[in-house]
Amino acid sequence: MSQVQSQRMQSMCESAKAHVDDLLVLLSKSKMLSILYIMNCDKEPMRFSEIKKRVNSSSTTVARRLAELEDHGLVTRTAFATVPATVMYELTDDAITLQPSLESMFEWVLNRADSSV
Amino acid sequence: MSQVQSQRMQSMCESAKAHVDDLLVLLSKSKMLSILYIMNCDKEPMRFSEIKKRVNSSSTTVARRLAELEDHGLVTRTAFATVPATVMYELTDDAITLQPSLESMFEWVLNRADSSV
DNA sequence: GTAACAGGTTACAACATTGTTACAAAAGAA
DNA sequence: TTCTTTTGTAACAATGTTGTAACCTGTTAC
Structure with missing residues (x-):
């Protein structure tokens, strides 16, 4: 830990x-890291159904996670009045700054999963 | 995502x-990232009581998390026959390679927490 | 003999989280 | 008219997780 971080911690x-x-x-909530990682890979806004498909979870859980991310200012939700409905989710700038950590963490996870097969 | 990672994902x-x-x-289990982060800061082997104090959780939960980490080969547990007992936990080399991600993620978390006060 | 310490374990009640099912809205297609 | 689609929400039972309180070990100190 750097001295700056240590001081910040203590103070x-x-x-x-x-x-x-x-x-x-x-x-630490279930699927949260996956959702953030997936959305960070494709930088484009992403539809609810696409996110759900990629994380392989129930609508309920995905909807809950996205709502929590929105509450924390990490994603924005934009609804379009098409038929049927279209809703796009996009990471905020703040969330995008998390990308290097996520990418590096997932690289570690993938490597470890690889070598354990 | 790099092409190499993408291919690895797909295959x-x-x-x-x-x-x-x-x-x-x-x-994603509760306190897990904190435990790993704390143990990565002090590279030294760490006692159970020290870890428990720093993550501010119950013995039960800390013991469970450490057992899970040991099961996954991310920490080693060494008991010394002192009185009273001394047990040291240490990250494995594999776990230490996770350090850059953890540090970067915690930096992000600390920055965000700072600016939200 | 009993208190104290570190490092736990066990049982259990309280609480949190999950997926399933049913439902809804809105409008174009059959 | 009814079916279809996307994007959810509500209720609820099943399952998972948590902390608490009690207990255990082994040895030394009182």
């Missing part, structure tokens, strides 16, 4: 610790 | 996908 007030925990809880 | 057999999911589920 952090309770409310910031709560925010850190909050974010870690968010990121 | 992955079902069992590898299962391994990926397994790892993502592991990493």
Whole structure:
């Protein structure tokens, strides 16, 4: 850990610790890392059905995860009045800054999964 | 996503996908990222009580997480016959290769928590 | 003999999360 | 008119996870 980070850690007030925990809880929810990773691969806005198909989970869970991401300002939701409905989800700039970490973490996961087969 | 990764994704057999999911589920368990991060900061072997204190969780949960990490070959557990007992946990080389991702992810989390106060 | 310590385990009740099923809206196609 | 589509939501039972409280080991100190 760098000295700057260490100092920041130590000087952090309770409310910031709560925010850190909050974010870690968010990121630790089921399928959350996958959703963020998938959306970061294709930088384009993505439809609900496409996300659902790629993470291979129920509508309920995907809808919940996307709502939580929206609540935290990590995705934007845009609905188009087509028939049938079209809804696009897009990562915010803040979420995009998480990309290097995600990519590096998934690379580790893929390598480990590979070598364990 | 790089072309190499993309190809690896597509050519992955079902069992590898299962391994990926397994790892993502592991990493998504409560306190797991924190434990890995903390142990990666201090590279030294760490005592159970120290880990427990730093992640601020119950013995039960910390013990469960450490056992899961050991099962996955990400930490080693070494018991010393001192009185009272001393047990040291240490990241394996494999787990240490996850460090850059973790550090970068926690930096993102800390920055976001900071700016949301 | 009993208190204290680290490092747990076990049982269990409370709580959280999941997927399933049913439903809805809106409009164009058959 | 009814079917189809996408994008969800609501209710609910099943399942999973958590912390708490009690207990255990082994040895040294009182």
